[in-house]
Amino acid sequence: MDTNTNNTITTTTKRRRLVLLPTPFQGHLSPMLQLASILHSKGFPITILHTRFNAPNPTNYPNFIFIPISDTKEEMHSLSDMGNAVRFIHYININLLGPIRECLEWLMSKDEGVACLITDAHWFGTQSVADCLKLPWIVHRTSSISSFRAFAFPQLLRDMGCFRRSSDDEEMKSEALVPGLEPFKVKDLPKIQCSDPESAFNLLELMVQGTKRAQALIWNTCKYLEEHDLKAISQDFPNPHFLIGPFHKYFPASSSSLLPQDQTSLSWLDKHQPKSVLYVSFGSLVRIEETQFLEIAWGLANSKQPFLWVVRPGSIKGSEWLELLPDGFLDGMAKGLGHIVKWAAQQDVLAHPAIGGFWTHNGWNSTLESICEGVPMICSPFFGDQHPIARYVSDVWKIGVKLEHGLERGEIESAIRRLMVDKEGLEFRNRITNITEKVSLCLKKGGSSYSSLEDLVNYILSFP
Numbered sequence: 001m002d003t004n005t006n007n008t009i010t011t012t013t014k015r016r017r018l019v020l021l022p023t024p025f026q027g028h029l030s031p032m033l034q035l036a037s038i039l040h041s042k043g044f045p046i047t048i049l050h051t052r053f054n055a056p057n058p059t060n061y062p063n064f065i066f067i068p069i070s071d072t073k074e075e076m077h078s079l080s081d082m083g084n085a086v087r088f089i090h091y092i093n094i095n096l097l098g099p100i101r102e103c104l105e106w107l108m109s110k111d112e113g114v115a116c117l118i119t120d121a122h123w124f125g126t127q128s129v130a131d132c133l134k135l136p137w138i139v140h141r142t143s144s145i146s147s148f149r150a151f152a153f154p155q156l157l158r159d160m161g162c163f164r165r166s167s168d169d170e171e172m173k174s175e176a177l178v179p180g181l182e183p184f185k186v187k188d189l190p191k192i193q194c195s196d197p198e199s200a201f202n203l204l205e206l207m208v209q210g211t212k213r214a215q216a217l218i219w220n221t222c223k224y225l226e227e228h229d230l231k232a233i234s235q236d237f238p239n240p241h242f243l244i245g246p247f248h249k250y251f252p253a254s255s256s257s258l259l260p261q262d263q264t265s266l267s268w269l270d271k272h273q274p275k276s277v278l279y280v281s282f283g284s285l286v287r288i289e290e291t292q293f294l295e296i297a298w299g300l301a302n303s304k305q306p307f308l309w310v311v312r313p314g315s316i317k318g319s320e321w322l323e324l325l326p327d328g329f330l331d332g333m334a335k336g337l338g339h340i341v342k343w344a345a346q347q348d349v350l351a352h353p354a355i356g357g358f359w360t361h362n363g364w365n366s367t368l369e370s371i372c373e374g375v376p377m378i379c380s381p382f383f384g385d386q387h388p389i390a391r392y393v394s395d396v397w398k399i400g401v402k403l404e405h406g407l408e409r410g411e412i413e414s415a416i417r418r419l420m421v422d423k424e425g426l427e428f429r430n431r432i433t434n435i436t437e438k439v440s441l442c443l444k445k446g447g448s449s450y451s452s453l454e455d456l457v458n459y460i461l462s463f464p
């Protein structure tokens, strides 16, 4: 545990077991495992129920018990690309509830007992299981409160035309503010595209209703960043809210990576001047078109700034890895400037003194990690919560530049220069440094996340 947070307790009181159930994707698995570690440090025995698809590595968590749910790994794999997100979430909430119930009954029959079930919001179906077993059910929402506001009113999204057929490629480009949801613009709202928009609407309704009915909500955020947003949702979501993040700062860099982390990035960064390198990564799910990949490559090369670029194999549609790069890209037009890896140790990279900026898709984990290391951002949101998060980074916290017109080499080059070279970059850096300090205070004794964690522990202990 980070010694600065000074928030570990040793307890002799025997505590009942907590059962945690993550959604099986990197951006959801990591915060759930971090939450498990935080609660374990408070004396709770931990069981992680998990799918065999994208299973976490139990050897990284010797203190936890891992129980795989009997699922059809192959079927889940085939549903797991983003085009099938709606069917994937339906699938897990219909087909896996039986095995989850069996596991819970078995765990509850043990002497130690189970205090509560904590699941990702995607597992809304587990509420009925928990109710039947008279087990308190807490929801962990893995994204920001502000981005949740953009999802929390499905009817409004339907009225705005956000549920669309897969074939509907007309973009929502309007810059108009959404009444009641400022500062979001129409173009920031989530577009949920699938073959059956009505079933997507029903699914979001179920998730939102689930969140409303949960006994409590745990957020990986802190009051300094989102107190205003908490107030904004409290009337519609009157559950107790525990804002105890940023989770990853309680511990050294996490070991929940589903992919092997490249080891060359840090020694490559060692050779660079402080704050001179742009780190580029779009997380674990984004997939781009070939033309977008080339625009990124040219934008990076033309900016003439050093860059460390994560290109996840399979993340460029129709390509294995780098075969589309112009011949001699790293030796020619980007000579001496770039280093490309398949997957980085991102938290260590962002903490490296050579990093001066992060070009990100604004997944919530990446955004929080950047904020915690004081690294200003270039924002390229692709889907879901990434658009609202990017809006906050650029327009509310004012700690980054948003690419407003997709991926185009001229705009990319100019954004990189604004962030890494121009005076404006220094302003972003000063602002984010101030935020980093305030966020780190939240975790210290007397800070809001510290106190909220104490409250959460007491809340769980109060369950009959």
Ligand code: UDX
Pocket: 025, 026, 027, 028, 030, 142, 143, 257, 281, 282, 283, 284, 285, 286, 310, 342, 343, 344, 345, 346, 347, 362, 363, 364, 365, 366, 367, 369, 383, 384, 385, 386
């Ligand atoms: C998904 C959604 O896309 C995102 O919008 C949502 O907020 C969470 O779920 P993902 O796209 O993977 O997540 O993004 P993000 O939330 O940023 O999580 C990525 C995680 O992978 C981060 O913790 C990051 O440190 C890690 N990572 C990323 C690496 O360890 N190495 C890399 O090279 C890239």
